[in-house]
Amino acid sequence: MTPAQRTLVVTNDFPPRQGGIQTFVAALLERRPPESLVVLASRSPGWEAHDARLPYRVVRRPTGVLLPTPGTARAAAALAGEHGCDTAFFGAAAPLGLLAPALRAAGVRHLVGATHGHETGWVALPGARGLLRRIAGGLDVLTYISEYTRSRLAPALVGRTRLAQLSPGVDVDRFTPAADGAQVRRRHGLGEGPVVVCVSRLVPRKGQDVLVAAWPRVLARHPGAQLLLVGGGPLEADLRRAVAARGLERSVVLAGPVPPARLPEHYAAGDVFAMPCRTRRGGLDVEGLGMVYLEAAACGLPVVAGTSGGAPEAVRDGETGTVVGDPRDPAAVADAVTALLDDPARARALGAAGRAWVEQRWSWTTIAATFADLLTPPAR
Structure with missing residues (x-):
């Protein structure tokens, strides 16, 4: 032009x-x-x-x-x-x-x-x-x-x-492994244990409800783990009830929505990013791509994704993270998350590969x- x-x-x-x-x-x-x-x-x-x-x-x-x-x-x-x-x-x-x-x-x-x-x-x-x-x-x-x-x-x-x-x-200068999540960890009392973070609107398609259902299984292997849910939406009240019903108030934090400028520090507060998205309503409610996976990868996090729509295109399964075959199954989601928490060195390698891929392609x-x-x- x-x-x-x-x-x-x-x-x-x-x-x-x-x-x-x-x-x-x-x-x-x-x-x-x-x-x-x-x-x-x-x-x-x-x-x-x-x-x-x-x-x-x-x-x-x-x-x-x-x-x-x-x-x-x-x-x-x-x-x-x-x-x-x-x-x-x-x-x-x-x-x-x-x-x-x-x-x-x-x-x-x-x-x-x-x-x-x-x-x-x-x-x-x-x-x-x-x-x-x-x-x-x-x-x-x-x-x-x-x-x-x-x-x-x-x-x-x-x-x-x-x-x-x-x-x-992805703005690779903003979403970067150098982002500092320490303040977010302190604000929400996340401690020094492993943190699984999900950044997204709180709606059924995104799968936060399955993450909460899976969380007791994750805690069975990693008692000090914390789940940080960032975002707002119509599912919030249901999620809070589910957290209370399972007695998870000390290990699941609903942080609410945050301004775009503060997203990198919230990704950086996590060790693993997870959003097990699923297709709903006979294919009418579907994930187009899933930019949050790429933003998380740019911050050096391994990702756990669902199979909805284009979401698998935002993850190199086995190279930058894991695509859960049945994102509706809490056991399958828990297995994918715990596999990354079990092997921090592999998780860091997947995160580094994700960062390199985002720089090159996205x-x-x-x-x-x-x-x-x-x-x-x-x-x-």
Whole structure:
């Protein structure tokens, strides 16, 4: 992309609102030349202060949810014309990719839309599948985050557009083995024994309930072990009841959600990372990739993963961690965790291998180069 060319980014998912898609989109834009970007987004609390710190222009529609309405279409087309945007990027193609015809009419000739994993549920439902096919037909490129999501999307979208992989990346300068978890250990009274950490939203798919059910088996072999659950969500009350019912209050800590800037120290508080994710609702509730595995690996931790969706792609089974064949089985999860706690030297070796793999395959340097290529319009 030459300096004179600009990309219009249309996204509902944008900071300061928190979430995986928001983080993904912001990280992609952070690595683009600021003069090449203009963003159209929704509003969320704190947006004025947030946008004032950005080096590129952000226009906020007066709504908490950006939808492909006629008003949004007019605003997007006006911005594209004002800034001479040759390219548009939809932070989440479904449903904002429906704006593609309006942007083409405004002179945008190359349109790229991203998917993030939940769209694999869309293709299982006739109405949503038809909408996704319509969206794909208006785009030049539709991205996917993992081979699993591609395998689900491709049969429904064959011939509609070009599919290309664009996975989230890891900031290897922030998520690093040098991160210090000592303060987190002190704050939560974790002591000097082994700590198993899980960083994720507290929802059934992520498997924290199975970790709690497995924990008595882990304690039978490692009485001084601690389980640190980081994150918030609708499963929290159930988890607290399960911890109390099993008498695990002294060895299971629910830390609640933490700001993104403090995530590295929470990973670093652990010796093993575990999130035995599982697919639910007949395949409608599935893990698209599992960035937490890669962030943990970047911090030098061996990981224990489940089999849901693209999660196994974020782990080299037996090299950077373990993929549990039945993540619903507390005994199987306990066996995977205790195997790593039993052999600290092997656990450290897996963590080191994970760090090297993330640096080579999943760093933002690699992902940013892919994004730049995808944004480049074909030669006229």
